Amino acid sequence: MSTAALYTWRKFKNAMMLSMTGLSLLAVIGVLFLILAYTVSKGINHINWDLITQMPAPVGEEGGGMANAIVGSLILVALGSAYGIPVGLFAGIYLAETEKGWFARTVRFLTEVLNGIPSIVIGVVAFIVVVLPMKRFSALAGGFALGILMIPLITRTTEEMIRLVPSSFREAGLALGIPRWKTMLFVILPAAFKGIFTGIFLSIARAIGETAPLLFTALGNRFWSTELDQPIASMTVFIYDYARAPFDDWNQQAWAASFILIMLVFVLNIIFRFVTRKTYTA
C-alpha cells in the first residue's frame, strides 16, 4: 500500500470507528427512551384512582385496581428493611472500621458474593428456610428474601460513604479524647448520613422492583391480606400476572403499574446519584 493510500485508509478507519462508538451510544440511549416512551405512553392513560384504591376485579371483569398489591409491596419491603437495614448498616460500619484481618476480608468478599447471587436463588433459599418449616407461602418468607437482597447494597454504600469522610473528622474526635464509638456515631455517621441514607433508599428501590424472589415465597394474593403468615400480593407479581393474562384491560393495568414502579425507582436512583456526587466533591 502506498503511503497516501495508507494514510487515507487510516483516516477512514479513524472516522469510521469513532462514528461507530457514537452510534453505539445513540443506540443504547435510544433503547432507554424506547422503553421509557412505551411505559409512559401505555401506562399513563390507565393510571387512575381506581388502580391505587381498588381491589383486583374478578377474573374476566374490567376495572379494579391493585390496592392490595401496593400495600403488600410496602409490607414486604418493610419486613426486609427491618433486618436488612441494621445488618447492612452495622456490617458496613464494621468493614469501614476494620481494614485488615481474614474476617473482615471474608465478609467483604461475601458481600460481593451476595450481591452477585441471582435473586431467584435467594427466593429458593427463602423457600427452604421459611416456607418449608411454616408449610405455607407467606409475607414473612418474601420479606426474608428481600432483606437478603438489600444487605450487600447497604453494606457497600455504608462502607464507602464512611471512608469518604475526611480523616480529619475522626482525628478531631479522637484527639479530644472522645471514644471511638462516640466519634463514629456522633461525628462520622452524621457526616456520611446523606450518602448512607440514599444508599438505603436505593436498596429499597431495588427490593420494590424485585419479582423473582417473591414468586414462591410471598406468592401473591388476589384478596386483601396483611397477615404476615399468609400469602401476600405485590406490585411486581401483580404486573407479572396481569402481563400474561389474556385480557386487554389487565395488560393495560400492568403497564400502568410498571409506570408507577419505574417512576419510583428512577426518582430514588437520581436522588442517590445527586447526593453521592455531592459527597464526592465535598
Place this chain on the structure above:
Amino acid sequence: MSLSMQDHNDQRSGQQAVRPAARALSLGGMFRKNPGDLIFENVTRFFAFIVLALVVLMVYEMTVQSWPSIQHFGFSFVSSSDWDPVNDLYGALPFIYGTLFSSLGALLLAVPLSVGVAIFLSEIAPGWLEQPLSMLVELLAAIPSIVYGLFGIFVMVPWLQTDIQPFLIEEFGWMPLFEGAPYGFGMLAAILILTIMILPIITSISRDVMRAIPDTQREAAMALGATRWEAIRIVLTGSKSGILSAALLGLGRAVGETMAVTMVIGNSADISISVLNPAHTMASVLANEFAEATSQLYVSSLIEIALLLFVMTLILNAIARGIVWRITKRYGAVAA
C-alpha cells in the same frame, strides 16, 4: 475517590497513606480499654458475622435440600435432557444449555456495543457531557426486570415476529441458527433482552478501566503520529483484562436474570441450535415450576438447579473480582 468497580480490598494501600494519623490513634490502645468501644466493636462484628452466616446458611440449606436429587441422579442430572415431572425423571441439560446459550449470545452482542459506548464516554465525549450520558446508560440498570419483561412481551416479541424473524428466515433460513418458524417468543428475544440488561454494567466498568489508563499513554501515541482511533487502540490494549472482567460480571448477571427471560423465552425444555425456537433457562424453569412442584424429588431437583446457578455465578464473580483486584494493584496509584 476510587473506581466504582474497585473491590474494597483494593483501597487498602490508599487508605493507609491517607490516614496515618487515624491509624496511629486507633491502634494507640486507648480504645481497647474503653468498654464502650469494646461493645461497639463487637456489636458491629456481630452484624458482619450475620452476613457470613447468611451465605453459609444458603449453601448449606441448598445442599441439604438438593441432596435427594444429587443422590438419585448423580452426574446424569446435568447430562440428561429428560425433564419429565410425570415420571419423576429430572435432567437439567436443556436448562443449562438454555442458560449458556442465552447468556453467551447476549454477551456476544453486548460486549462490542458496551465497549463502543465506553470508548465514547471515556475518550470522545466532552467532559460536561460525560456524566449525564453515563447516568442515562446506568439508568438502564435501574429498570426492574419485570418491566423489561413487559416490554419484551408487548413490544419486542411482536416486532420480532412480524418484522425480524420472517426476514431472518427468508435470508438466512439455510443456516441452522435461523431455522424454524417466527414465533416471536424464543431464544432470540431472550438474547436481545439480556443484551440490553447487561449493557450498563459492562459499559460502566469498561469506562472506569479505560479512564484509569493515564493520559500519558494517549499522548505518547498521538505524539508518534497516531490518529485518535489508533491512540484509543493503545488504551484498549491496556484495558483488556479490565474489559474481560466486566464481561464476566455481565455474564454473571445474564446467567441469573429471571423475569425478563422467563417472559419472552417461550419456556420449552428443548435443546435447539436455532435462535427462533422457544427454550428454557435454569432461572426460568425455577420461576415457572417451583411454586407448583409436587413431589419431593421434583422440588429437590429444582433446588439443585438453584445450587448450580449459585455456583456458576459465584465462579464468574470470583474470577471477575480477581482480575479487577490484579489490575487495581497494577494501576493502583492511578486509580485513587
Place this chain on the structure above:
Amino acid sequence: MYDIMQQPLKRSSMSSTQTAEEKISVATDMETAPRMEALRLNAWYGKTQALFNVSLEIPRNKVLAIIGPSGCGKSTFLRSLNRMHEEVGGRIDGRILLDGEDIMDNDPVFLRRKVGMVFQKPNPFPTMTVAQNVVAGLKLNGMRDRKELARITEENLRRVALWDEVKDALNKPGSSLSGGQQQRLCIARTLAVEPEVILMDEPASALDPISTMKIEELIDELKKKYTIVIVTHNMQQAARISDYTAFFYMGKLIEVGKTSKIFTKPAHRQTEDYVTGSFG
C-alpha cells in the same frame, strides 16, 4: 473538546501575506535559516491565556533550551509546536512554521512524525514489548517487514545507548525497564519514525543523576542530526547542553540568545535574576 476527525484547527487569524519586516526576530545571530518559527503565537486553555505573542526561531540542528519558572508556559509552547496543545482542548492563534510551511496546513498526524516528542515522565506502552515499543510509530505507517523492523529496533536502541542493556530483554514489557532506561526507550521510539525536530519536556526531571547524565550525553549526540527543543527546570543542564536558550516568564518570551550570552550577559533584569537564582 475533541475534534472527531482531527481536522486542522481554524486557520490562524494572521494573513499569510505578512511581510518579513513584521515578524519579530529575536535570535538574530543564527547562522542558517531556522527549522521552525513561531510568529506572534498566543495560546489558550479555554478562556485562560497561557502564551502571549511569542515569536521565536528554532535554529536548525541545534539545541534550544527553554527555561523559566514553573507555570510560565514552557510546556504550552512546546506542545504547540507539534499541535499536542489542541489535544487537551487548547487553542492557538498566530503562526508556526516548519521549514517555512504553516503547520496548520497539514494533518497533525503527519506533523507529529516530523516533530517528535519526549515527555517528562517516561511513558512506554506497558502492553508492548521493548522491541514493539521502538517500532510502534512505524507500524502505524504500515511497516510490516520483520527483518527491517528488527534492524530498525537495534539501530535505534544503539543510538540511545540502550542496546547492550536490553538486547536480552527485547521481549519483556516496556514498563519492566528502569526509569532511565524507559526514558531512553521512549527517545528511541521517537527516533524510529525519523523526525526532523525533537521536542523534550523536562525529559530528565524524573530521573536519577546517572540516568540524567546519560540523557544529556545522548542529546549532545543527537543534535548533529536533529533540531532539539528542550524544556528544563535545571539551569546547569540548560547551560551544559544547549546552544541557545529562551527565557519565558508569565507566558511571554522575555529573551532568547546564545546560551553563553543568556547565562553571562543577559539583556533583561528578569533573566538575570532567574539564571542567578535570585528570582522572585
